[in-house]
Amino acid sequence: MPPDGAFGYVVDDEAAVRRSLALLLGAAGYAVETFAGGEDFLRRATPDLPFGCVVLDVRMPNTDGIAVLREMSSRGLRHPIVVITAHGDVPLAVRMMKAGACDMLQKPFAGEALLDAAAAALARRDEAEAAQAAQRRLARLSPRETEVLQGMVAGHQNKVIAQRLGISPRTVEIHRANLMTKLEARSLSEAVRMAMTVGGATLHRLGSAPPPPPAGAPIHPIRRPG
Structure with missing residues (x-):
């Protein structure tokens, strides 16, 4: 039934x-x-x-x-x-x-x-x-936050992620904190599991372009940290 x-x-x-x-x-x-x-x-x-x-x-x-x-x-x-x-x-x-x-x-x-x-x-x-709920949350991330999450899924430490992205470890820490908040994840393992639920191809696609600005928001040039 x-x-x-x-x-x-x-x-x-x-x-x-x-x-x-x-x-x-x-x-x-x-x-x-x-x-x-x-x-x-x-x-x-x-x-x-x-x-x-x-x-x-x-x-x-x-x-x-x-x-x-x-x-x-x-x-x-x-x-x-x-x-x-x-x-x-x-x-x-x-x-x-x-x-x-x-x-x-x-x-x-x-x-x-x-x-x-x-x-x-x-x-x-x-x-x-x-999986659908995870995808909706992942879509909230900025391209840089998605890149940091991809590094986390790969098992890299902050220092390695920073080297790969050409930013400082402190900036990686900031992105990690922000993405955890946006994903409403209570732990690192929950954030990683959420990313693995949708698969690497979907995660890469979500991070390939910045999200559109909210309706009525002023448009500013995009500056990626680091």
């Missing part, structure tokens, strides 16, 4: 399949939204999309399942995805899993099989929500 208030998103270009899956998931307790294609779903797939299981067809015109998986990954959306296809084979399954899918079912499949797959995918809810 899904957790109370679980969302289910059905993405399939066949209207009959959408209706059938919506009825199945709805009867099982999901709050269901349906989409006629990948483009329709991606317009809805913003950072505030309620957490839920995405049931995603592979072969759709314009934006197919692989494109949807990759775009969700690039947006940092960690909603569990169950892929459905009429053309399942081993290479396709491997591509889907590498792109981020939790499971793949070949049409036709029993309704119970889909419900089991969706429930198993949603069991990852805590892990996914923790």
Whole structure:
């Protein structure tokens, strides 16, 4: 059974399949939204999309399942995805899993099989929500603070981080204190664990450009400490 208030998103270009899956998931307790294609779903797939299981067809015109998986990954959306296809084979399954899918079912499949797959995918809810929360906090960091955090994740001492960044150890200490506050981390291990949750590639991307200024804030030249 899904957790109370679980969302289910059905993405399939066949209207009959959408209706059938919506009825199945709805009867099982999901709050269901349906989409006629990948483009329709991606317009809805913003950072505030309620957490839920995405049931995603592979072969759709314009934006197919692989494109949807990759775009969700690039947006940092960690909603569990169950892929459905009429053309399942081993290479396709491997591509889907590498792109981020939790499971793949070949049409036709029993309704119970889909419900089991969706429930198993949603069991990852805590892990996914923790990763999203970590990413939101990490996005608060300045580029320099992110660089210092990367050094911390690598296990470097302040002196080594300072040498690598061309700044003083005291400046590293200041950045560490600031990033701990922004991450709301109670310990060094918690900050490192938060960074490791989102992965090195995401952490690097978050630190590649300064965050936009708040609305209405005056714009000043950016000066990086050190």
